[in-house]
Amino acid sequence: MSELAVNGGTPVRSTPLPSVFNASGRRFGDEEVAAAERVLRSGMLSATWGTEVAALESEFASLLGSAYSVACSSGTAALHLAVAAVNPEPGDEIITTPISDMGTVFPIIMQNAVPVFADVDLTTGNLDPAAVEAAITPRTKAVLAVHLFGKPAPIRELRALCDKHGLLLIEDCAQAYLAPVGEVYAGRIGDIGCFSLQQSKHISAGDGGLVVTDDAALARRMRLFTDKGWPRDTDERTYLFLSLNYRMPELTAAVTRVQLTRLAQVVDDRRTGAAKLTAGIGDLIGLLPPPDDDDHVYWQYPLLLDGNIHPWAAALTAEGVPCTPGYLKEPLYAAPAIRSKITYGESGFPLQDVEYPPGLCPNAETLINERLLVLPWNENYSGADVDDIATAIRKVHTALETS
Numbered sequence: 001m002s003e004l005a006v007n008g009g010t011p012v013r014s015t016p017l018p019s020v021f022n023a024s025g026r027r028f029g030d031e032e033v034a035a036a037e038r039v040l041r042s043g044m045l046s047a048t049w050g051t052e053v054a055a056l057e058s059e060f061a062s063l064l065g066s067a068y069s070v071a072c073s074s075g076t077a078a079l080h081l082a083v084a085a086v087n088p089e090p091g092d093e094i095i096t097t098p099i100s101d102m103g104t105v106f107p108i109i110m111q112n113a114v115p116v117f118a119d120v121d122l123t124t125g126n127l128d129p130a131a132v133e134a135a136i137t138p139r140t141k142a143v144l145a146v147h148l149f150g151k152p153a154p155i156r157e158l159r160a161l162c163d164k165h166g167l168l169l170i171e172d173c174a175q176a177y178l179a180p181v182g183e184v185y186a187g188r189i190g191d192i193g194c195f196s197l198q199q200s201k202h203i204s205a206g207d208g209g210l211v212v213t214d215d216a217a218l219a220r221r222m223r224l225f226t227d228k229g230w231p232r233d234t235d236e237r238t239y240l241f242l243s244l245n246y247r248m249p250e251l252t253a254a255v256t257r258v259q260l261t262r263l264a265q266v267v268d269d270r271r272t273g274a275a276k277l278t279a280g281i282g283d284l285i286g287l288l289p290p291p292d293d294d295d296h297v298y299w300q301y302p303l304l305l306d307g308n309i310h311p312w313a314a315a316l317t318a319e320g321v322p323c324t325p326g327y328l329k330e331p332l333y334a335a336p337a338i339r340s341k342i343t344y345g346e347s348g349f350p351l352q353d354v355e356y357p358p359g360l361c362p363n364a365e366t367l368i369n370e371r372l373l374v375l376p377w378n379e380n381y382s383g384a385d386v387d388d389i390a391t392a393i394r395k396v397h398t399a400l401e402t403s
Contacts, residue, residue, distance in 0.1 A: 004399050006318035012392040013320030018380040020200040025378045027262050028255075035254035045250050047071070048232070052253035057210075059260055064185055064193070066212035068219035071248040072226050075174045075196025076103035078209030079144070080110060081222040082170045082192040084243065085213075088113040088141045091350055095135050096144040098331035098364040099125050103196075104146055104172050105332050109343060112350050113141065117333050119361040123291055123304065125327075125372065126153035128363070133161055142168040147176035147186050149374070150270075150297035151290060155181055155189040170194065175299035177202040178267045187212050192222075197252070202266050202299065202379075203259035205252045269379040270298040273386050277301065280390035284397050302327070303373040303393075308400055312373055315400065319392035323375055326368040333360055 003009025018025035039045060039052060047053035053071050061069035072078050088094065090112040096104055098117045108115045119131040125148045132143055143162055145153045155171060162169040171187050173179070174196035179186040187193020192215075195201075197208030213219050224231060225243040274296070278289040288304035290296055305312055309325040316323035333339060333356035341348035359365065375389065 002395070002398070004315050004318065004396065005320075006315045011318060011320045012395060013388045015320075017321070017376075017385055017389075018378045019376065020204070020378065025380050026204065027259075027266060027379065031258045031261075032255050035258050036251055039250045039254045042250075047247055047250055047253065048227075050250040050253075052250040052257065053248050056248075056253040056257050056260075059257060060195075060210050061212060063260065063263075064187055064212045066188065066193070067214040068212065068216065070211045070219060070222045070226065071253060072209040072211070072246040073248055073252075074103075074207045074246075075194065075198055075201075075209045076101075076107065077226075077246040078194040078196065078211045079103060079170070079172060080107035080244075081209075081211050081225050081246065082194050083107045083111045083113065083142075083144075084225045085192060085218045085221045086111075086142045086168050086170070087221070091139065092141040093137060093139045094142045094144055095132050095140060097127050097146050097148070098333050098361045099148060099328060099367065100146045100172065100332065101174070102332060102335065102337075103174075104144060105338070108144070109350065114139075114350050114354055115333075115338070116140070117331070117356065117361055117364075119363045120148075120367070121154075122363045122366065122371075123288070124148065124151050124153075125302070125364075125367055126151065127158065129154055129157040129161055131361075132158060133165075136165055136167075140165070140167060142170055144170040144172060145190070146172040146174075147179055149290065149302050150176050150179055150299040151292070152176060152179050152181050152186050152295050155186065159189050168192075174198070174201060176297055177263060179297045180295050191215060192218060197256055197259075200299075202270070202297070203256070203263050205255040205259065208248055208252045208256060209246075266379040267297050269381075270377055271296070273379075273381045273383075274298040274301055274377065276383065276386045277390055280387070281393050281397075284394065284401075286401050287393070287397060298377045301375040301377045303375065304367075304371050305373055307370055309370060309373055311400060312396060315396045316373075316375075316392055319395060321375065321389050321392040323373055325374075326372050327374045328368050331361060331364045331368060334358070 005011035169190035
């Protein structure tokens with residue numbers, strides 16, 4: 001077993017680990033089938049006249065402890081609802097992170113605002129409040145924080161910062177269902193919390209999104225934005241402001257309602273497995289498991305390494321433990337759509353006067369290029385699966401770090 005599989009040795013694991021991309025790593029059962037059948041047999045698949053979406057919104061608000069919840073068609077749509085509720089003027093700025101999915105950033109540009117990227121903490125990859133404060137200008141309208149990999153960002157510090165400067169705070173909780181922040185969950189400190197139901201998240205309906213807020217005006221604006229600005233609650237066939245159709249279908253809501261009943265156990269099982277892995281590799285020099293103050297919910301399992309992330313990722317993957325170096329190929333501001341300003345026609349708007357040079361966020365670039373390894377994580381990993389992951393990590397560490 002000492003010879004690395006990438007060099008022709010025997011891999012630690014020859015059977016695939018449970019994966020979110022097939023039934024082995026998802027918890028769908030007869031209850032979801034019955035929920036979908038219930039909707040199909042009702043003949044009503046639209047939330048405009050149905051009951052499932054309204055029930056989901058009520059149940060999710062209750063779970064999170066929020067006054068309001070609004071369902072929509074995707075996690076990206078959820079973030080777009082939030083930015084639309086902020087209602088920036090063209091050219092206003094929203095500060096966010098360079099390490100996330102582009103679904104965090106594109107809604108800012110779609111609302112004609114400018115994403116401003118603040119640097120991150122070198123250990124967690126989450127926004128650094130000092131970097132956020134340094135990025136605030138008279139045009140700043142909001143801060144959009146991401147709870148990366150399921151580890152809460154310093155959201156109370158960001159809340160205090162936003163209050164100090166009169167800014168709205170949006171939380172991207174797509175990777176952080178039920179992540180505790182003191183006595184509340186992620187999504188409840190900001191003005192708006194946004195969640196995703198995409199295939200790989202803690203719970204899934206394929207796609208779908210949810211937002212939570214305690215602000216009635218923000219909730220109403222987001223609800224209108226899902227439905228072309230149509231105020232159906234006043235029985236008027238009119239359109240109050242420019243917006244889109246981001247309605248969630250009844251089938252999505254019905255499946256999600258069942259998934260909500262599984263969520264607490266999914267999170268518990270992910271945390272239990274992650275704690276076992278951390279205990280199994282915590283002594284390895286030069287390798288840092290994710291920091292966990294009893295608040296990490298492990299959408300994925302990140303590791304920090306002192307260099308060599310690409311050989312490490314290749315070696316772990318060959319051992320049967322999939323691994324992605326850097327999480328992203330590049331920080332979000334380096335993507336062609338952002339750096340080359342490929343937006344509306346040839347205008348470059350609203351980025352025409354903005355530059356995103358290399359080195360903009362040094363910590364983020366260091367993580368992506370030199371330090372960060374990301375392992376997929378799953379609630380269906382058995383103890384033996386986690387043991388195999390630990391064995392593979394220790395094997396690669398011995399070969400690459402001590403040779």
